[in-house]
Amino acid sequence: MKNRFKKFCISGFALLSVTVSILVIAEENIASLRQDTPLNAVNESPAPLQNASNKDIKRGRSYPMQPPVIPHKIDNYQLDLKVNKCLSCHSRTQIEESQAPMVSVTHFMDRDGNFLADVSPRRYFCKQCHVTQIERSNLIENNFIDIQHLLSK
Amino acid sequence: MITLLKRYWDIFRKPAVHYSLGFLTMGGFIAGIIFWGGFNTALEKTNTESFCISCHEMKDNVYKELMSTAHFSNGSGVRATCPDCHVPHEWTNKIARKMQASKEVWGKVFGTINTREKFENKRLELAQHEWARLKANDSLECRNCHNFEYMDFTQQSPRASVQHSTALAKGEKTCIDCHKGIAHQLPDMSEVEGWQ
Numbered sequence: 001m002k003n004r005f006k007k008f009c010i011s012g013f014a015l016l017s018v019t020v021s022i023l024v025i026a027e028e029n030i031a032s033l034r035q036d037t038p039l040n041a042v043n044e045s046p047a048p049l050q051n052a053s054n055k056d057i058k059r060g061r062s063y064p065m066q067p068p069v070i071p072h073k074i075d076n077y078q079l080d081l082k083v084n085k086c087l088s089c090h091s092r093t094q095i096e097e098s099q100a101p102m103v104s105v106t107h108f109m110d111r112d113g114n115f116l117a118d119v120s121p122r123r124y125f126c127k128q129c130h131v132t133q134i135e136r137s138n139l140i141e142n143n144f145i146d147i148q149h150l151l152s153k
Numbered sequence: 154m155i156t157l158l159k160r161y162w163d164i165f166r167k168p169a170v171h172y173s174l175g176f177l178t179m180g181g182f183i184a185g186i187i188f189w190g191g192f193n194t195a196l197e198k199t200n201t202e203s204f205c206i207s208c209h210e211m212k213d214n215v216y217k218e219l220m221s222t223a224h225f226s227n228g229s230g231v232r233a234t235c236p237d238c239h240v241p242h243e244w245t246n247k248i249a250r251k252m253q254a255s256k257e258v259w260g261k262v263f264g265t266i267n268t269r270e271k272f273e274n275k276r277l278e279l280a281q282h283e284w285a286r287l288k289a290n291d292s293l294e295c296r297n298c299h300n301f302e303y304m305d306f307t308q309q310s311p312r313a314s315v316q317h318s319t320a321l322a323k324g325e326k327t328c329i330d331c332h333k334g335i336a337h338q339l340p341d342m343s344e345v346e347g348w349q
């Protein structure tokens with residue numbers, strides 16, 4: 001009886017130590033945006049926001065499946081349940097007058113792949129994926145190669 | 154009643170017996186200055202932003218929304234106040250608008266928009282009045298500051314210069330057709346043409 005208890009204790013301890021060591025290793029290897037910055041480190045105030053690029057020149061994508069970026073300013077564009085300023089130019093009914101690129105047809109699909117008559121509610125908040133850009137050199141180099149260029153290599 | 158009116162009419166049309174012509178003309182002149190000056194002063198008083206936001210309906214809703222826009226805070230420090238956009242500057246139109254505004258006094262007295270919810274429910278109607286007014290006068294209040302003749306299209310963004318040099322230049326469109334909601338939040342636009 002005593003022996004069995006001893007065995008149980010030892011195996012339990014072994015299991016615990018293995019779990020702890022795995023956790024420690026995992027914690028060290030997890031890539032996070034904060035990286036090594038401790039949670040309690042005081043954040044420096046961010047640089048003031050710059051004016052968004054307003055050149056209306058479309059940019060290529062910088063990574064696979066990137067949503068197209070917005071090539072113009074969207075300061076004070078109202079985007080809430082009552083108003084969608086973006087769609088006042090980019091909706092299917094408005095593009096003829098505005099000559100703006102139409103919202104992609106994929107945005108009319110609900111999550112089951114059914115096409116709706118209007119933009120699907122899950123795609124309504126444009127700024128969730130589409131963002132403006134500022135005129136600046138890249139902070140880090142982007143070595144993304146688009147699939148067409150990769151295939152031709 | 155008729156006899157009473159007739160008696161006063163008789164007094165009114167008779168020449169004055171006790172007062173000199175000089176007194177009457179000078180008195181009339183001075184009284185004119187006082188009344189006309191007083192009227193204009195009172196009118197100008199109601200034409201200030203501090204008067205507008207003395208009501209919480211304006212201060213807590215539209216004024217608060219204005220504060221984050223370019224017409225209130227910007228790099229150059231030039232700003233528009235309520236009457237710059239909402240009251241015509243020319244005298245006859247100003248008086249006409251002031252007479253319309255008696256409806257707003259009614260609204261204030263009976264609390265038509267005295268809560269945020271009431272205001273939001275009425276917002277579309279109120280906005281449509283302003284859009285209609287600006288559409289009818291070819292966005293005159295915008296043009297009091299923004300003069301099309303002096304617009305430098307090369308300073309504008311490509312989209313803006315295209316629209317301004319075509320639709321606006323031809324008079325097909327006026328400022329308010331595209332620039333709705335630049336100084337305040339918009340109402341529910343699902344029923345408004347061009348926003349579906």
